């Protein structure tokens with residue numbers, strides 16, 4: 303990228319009518335200030351600063367125009383902040399490249415300002431520091447760009463936004479901008495989310511607000527649109543005539559890991575399902591957008607969310623892992639689910655009658671996030687003597703990104719017997735040497751470029767909360783209790799029973815025995831033998 307030139311899609315800032323916006327390409331020349339509010343916290347050190355460092359190393363944050371500010375209440379110096387985050391920036395995602403020179407240059411770009419989240423003087427000091435940087439870079443007033451990243455608990459979003467609006471906006475509009483990035487959880491239910499949206503909406507236009515959901519930055523989540531709408535193969539199959547059920551699964555093999563206090567207030571539905579899994583659900587189930595413009599994509603997401611029927615109590619299983627309450631920050635009688643499985647039904651022409659099973663859990667037997675699209679049985683099956691496995695299309699978001707299609711094929715040999723095998727696209731094998739960017743890295747770059755495609759729009763958020771609020775209120779009121787499960791297990795047994803009832807069929811387990819590494823083919827057959835009937839989940 304040419305230093306000093308940013309080719310971006312510039313949006314107009316009319317309130318509430320983002321779909322009507324025309325975009326125009328223009329280059330941005332003003333200097334860029336990235337302000338991490340809550341710089342002393344967990345997210346900032348683990349995700350935000352490392353993502354910024356990776357962008358810096360790749361040349362996306364040129365040192366002659368970018369400056370980074372940390373802001374929080376903790377009284378520390380610039381060097382204290384640099385030392386706090388240094389250890390999180392050192393590794394280069396598995397590569398042996400020495401980045402120590404980049405690291406010291408990057409750390410020099412960071413300044414720290416201490417102040418409260420409703421402290422006028424603090425924000426005036428912050429503005430002064432930003433302005434000094436802008437002046438030192440000869441940035442024309444009004445052309446500078448200010449990106450505020452709120453790595454903070456949502457309780458302080460309104461006051462922080464008010465302070466930014468009052469004291470820290472860029473001064474006029476000569477191609478510059480002010481944008482804010484807010485983290486989930488954005489509210490706790492429909493009312494609180496709407497209230498928060500209104501409070502922030504009074505201060506910033508929708509086009510300035512980037513509601514981040516880091517699952518939208520994952521490589522295979524971003525691939526979903528391409529997969530569905532750029533492949534003729536899938537178009538005629540992606541519907542109720544062919545698909546029996548869809549499972550969207552998130553599993554973690556560790557518990558709340560020192561975040562028990564936060565987690566207990568929210569629970570697994572608010573922490574994972576209402577946002578991450580629902581965003582994946584949208585991309586799997588939505589109709590084709592009329593173009594790739596962010597507003598067109600988000601319009602389709604809203605439509606499918608609005609077509610979801612109310613969740614039935616009997617199609618929800620909640621769990622809590624044994625030992626969860628031993629965390630001193632968790633109340634002794636906490637009812638908070640650390641596991642949930644639920645079935646969503648979509649009332650539209652494409653999906654009527656197809657269960658979408660959303661499942662998420664902490665302290666389970668593995669760490670995995672995947673989408674499983676299970677096809678219907680073959681009608682008029684002529685291979686009756688052996689029960690055939692169903693076709694299944696699996697997209698593994700993590701770890702080890704992959705997608706594979708389970709097919710029934712002839713078992714190689716003289717007999718006419720069948721076996722389940724896989725068309726396998728494992729990214730590590732197919733894209734050797736390619737580094738897959740971290741979700742936060744991609745999304746922060748999008749905020750700088752002004753691309754809101756992978757961010758959650760206000761009406762999308764509202765539709766998402768509408769789906770889950772009734773069930774969340776029942777849990778909060780103690781009307782639904784979680785079943786206990788053992789850490790390291792599959793979760794409560796009732797969850798498997800619910801899945802079986804919803805139509806999920808265990809498929810034949812395939813042992814891939816080929817060591818052939820595809821080099822020129824996108825898809826290849828891999829030899830496999832059926833060893834036993836085992837669950838793959």
Ligand SMILES: NC(=O)C1=CN([C@@H]2O[C@H](COP(=O)(O)OP(=O)(O)OC[C@H]3O[C@@H](n4cnc5c(N)ncnc54)[C@H](OP(=O)(O)O)[C@@H]3O)[C@@H](O)[C@H]2O)C=CC1
Pocket residue numbers: 340341342343344345346348374375376419452453454455456457458485486487
């Ligand atoms: N940590 C993670 O892995 C993830 C976090 N998130 C979200 O990101 C945001 C930040 O998360 P995280 O960094 O973990 O949060 P922290 O609890 O670490 O808080 C960040 C900073 O905010 C300040 N702070 C904490 N509590 C309060 C409070 N009650 N009132 C005012 N200020 C407070 C503290 O800074 P100081 O006291 O110095 O002002 C703290 O260092 C949250 O919205 C979270 O839900 C989302 C995904 C993952």
Ligand SMILES: O=C1O[C@H](COP(=O)(O)O)[C@@H](O)[C@H](O)[C@H]1O
Pocket residue numbers: 516554573574671
């Ligand atoms: O947002 C969150 O996500 C993480 C899981 O993210 P991943 O990218 O590692 O899958 C989860 O651990 C955390 O509880 C939640 O707040």
